[in-house]
Amino acid sequence: MVAAETTRRVDKHRAILDAALDVFARQGYADTNLDEVAELAGVAKPTIYNHFGDKAGLFAAVVETSSQDANKQVADVIAATSTDPADLRAELETLAHSLVHCLQGGAGSATMRLQLVEGARFPELISRVRDGNRDRTLDLLAGKLAQLSATGHLRLRDPGRAARQLMALVSDEPLVNSGFGARPVDPAVVDRAVTEGVDTFLAAFGPEPAPAT
């Protein structure tokens, strides 16, 4: 009984979070009304208040949860990259593709959009979550690039800078093209950004000086 009830409670908690992420991401904080969230989650409105206190509390919980999820994905993607690849260019393109996919696809897009749009409304919350995530991501990426430099595949003085610039080169254009998360991205834009971004990155940081294509 207790287990069942607990389970049910956890289920509702999760259902509310999922519903809220969906609605918040689509409509923004101000335009989200809790009636809609409650209906989508299949609970009554006061239940939301029981679980999360108020609307802002629900939003914070949504952001924290979804950010953790997104962060874990990114860490996995970076970890899966070889430090001694047979084909460096291909390896970097795969990595870049995966990173962009984490940022732009499905839950990643929703998470990013929330952070971006509501940054002014919840400055502290959003700063903390975003900076934390970004810093961790860049640190992991810098670490991986440093290893590639150590193994001679790249020539880096400043791996942190290389990480930031690789991210910028491959993700900036998709970000803009998606309306900063408002629309689905055009895959062709992603492909071009990745290909050309890695190309330029290698032209600047590759093993031997070579002009970009």
Next chain:
Amino acid sequence: MVAAETTRRVDKHRAILDAALDVFARQGYADTNLDEVAELAGVAKPTIYNHFGDKAGLFAAVVETSSQDANKQVADVIAATSTDPADLRAELETLAHSLVHCLQGGAGSATMRLQLVEGARFPELISRVRDGNRDRTLDLLAGKLAQLSATGHLRLRDPGRAARQLMALVSDEPLVNSGFGARPVDPAVVDRAVTEGVDTFLAAFGPEPAPAT
């Protein structure tokens, strides 16, 4: 007499636009109430309706106007760049600084934030304005870079790509650092992004192949 009438009407029109840009940018569309705009503009609320029809119409006018302003600034900045500079690196850094300043400073920041935050609410309006502006900016920049390539200062196969990547390299980090327009940018971040971005750009596209610093 007619001039006086016209002037007064135009003054109120402008005052409303200015006030609305301020409030919209700070609070977003949904959280902006027209009472506040009216008070800030020094007009009565119905005057807003006389001029702009409704809240959405006011928003559209604000976005169009401020985008045009921002666009003109950017065009001036690009036009002011020499096509045969004594010091290429310095010239590009100056250009990059100015561009970032246009995007992030004052009205530029507000404009960007509006476009970004309300992209989901007014997809058509925002797409049109943003894509138009971005395309024009990138075209101008690509043209300038092509000239630099023609004069031998750069070696570019695809000036459009070079323009996109230069923008990405110098503006991505300030964008993120500002919370996408929600907070003032840290000048140090801008300086670093510009210096390092131009450095990498030159490493990839400079006259002779040279590794990034």
Next chain:
Amino acid sequence: MVAAETTRRVDKHRAILDAALDVFARQGYADTNLDEVAELAGVAKPTIYNHFGDKAGLFAAVVETSSQDANKQVADVIAATSTDPADLRAELETLAHSLVHCLQGGAGSATMRLQLVEGARFPELISRVRDGNRDRTLDLLAGKLAQLSATGHLRLRDPGRAARQLMALVSDEPLVNSGFGARPVDPAVVDRAVTEGVDTFLAAFGPEPAPAT
């Protein structure tokens, strides 16, 4: 010049009255906004205020004017009825048709609807106008019926009562059918009401006692 200006002023006055009758009748007093009236009349809104003081004053002017018009029509119709007709039934049916037409057709309908709908809002104005008109109409009709009685075509003790009942018999059904002036009347309903109403009237007040058909 003076004549021309005077004429123009009179024209505007009339145009406003016509436009206002139209809009008031269609939408009622509360739902009529003076912008619509002004546009329909081709004048600026303050001109209405110059001519009629305020919205209520305009309404009063409309009601008085249109009532006088309607009243004149009714008087003409009754006056045109023969006091010694060859075919009494036909003469009464013609009279009845004309009366119903005055009440239900075009301006008559608008006038009636105004009086009816706004009776609670302007009790004094409407009472005065309506009672005056109705009394005058019934008096004229009673006089005509009394003449028909004097010439032996009818047998009436109380011409006033006969007038009221004739009006009731022929106009009640069309009134209801038109939604009390809200919709155009079905001509078939008018025809039936007139035929049957006159028939019953003659059965009760005709020269010799005869049952209704």
Next chain:
Amino acid sequence: MVAAETTRRVDKHRAILDAALDVFARQGYADTNLDEVAELAGVAKPTIYNHFGDKAGLFAAVVETSSQDANKQVADVIAATSTDPADLRAELETLAHSLVHCLQGGAGSATMRLQLVEGARFPELISRVRDGNRDRTLDLLAGKLAQLSATGHLRLRDPGRAARQLMALVSDEPLVNSGFGARPVDPAVVDRAVTEGVDTFLAAFGPEPAPAT
């Protein structure tokens, strides 16, 4: 428990309907503001929206409800009329008095005024309700008159026509006198209309041909 909840909800529902009938009838749809209704009903304004959706929904509910009530009263009155009365004239006068009372007294007056005044604003709703009620009333009345004809108290070829004309004869004058529901009716006018109306009706449709008094 459930009963208590239900009761409270039903109570509020009813209280809102009653208050709204009162205010709508007095002021018309456009001039009724829901604050007033809410205060009169002793509820908060949003409660009205919970129950009836919006102002028009409330109006529709009021009209439907009050029309049903009025209709039931009329049916009762007609059913209570004897089909083989000792004194036909007295029986008809009693019936007519009751009918006029249903139409003009208290809730009847309010109902009629609503239907009449808002016929142009809610044509479909009002048509449906009014025509339905009127048709049912006239059918019932025609049935009763047909029975009186079958028992030899009247001589009718067309009971439907007789019903319409009896209604017209006894109710037209009170209707006009009340300003179509805007003012209380003068009882003397009702008495006269009933007496004279029944008299004329009997002169036309009574057992033997006899002139009206």
Next chain:
DNA sequence: CATGAATGAGGGTTCATTCAT
């Protein structure tokens, strides 16, 4: 006097939040 523009006041509707069960 006619007009374009401006305004003060008010009403319908929504929504985050709280009772009562």
Next chain:
DNA sequence: CATGAATGAACCCTCATTCAT
């Protein structure tokens, strides 16, 4: 704890009316 119902506070928008020309 979950729920149906209720509420107070706000906001968008309209419109009769008035200035200034």
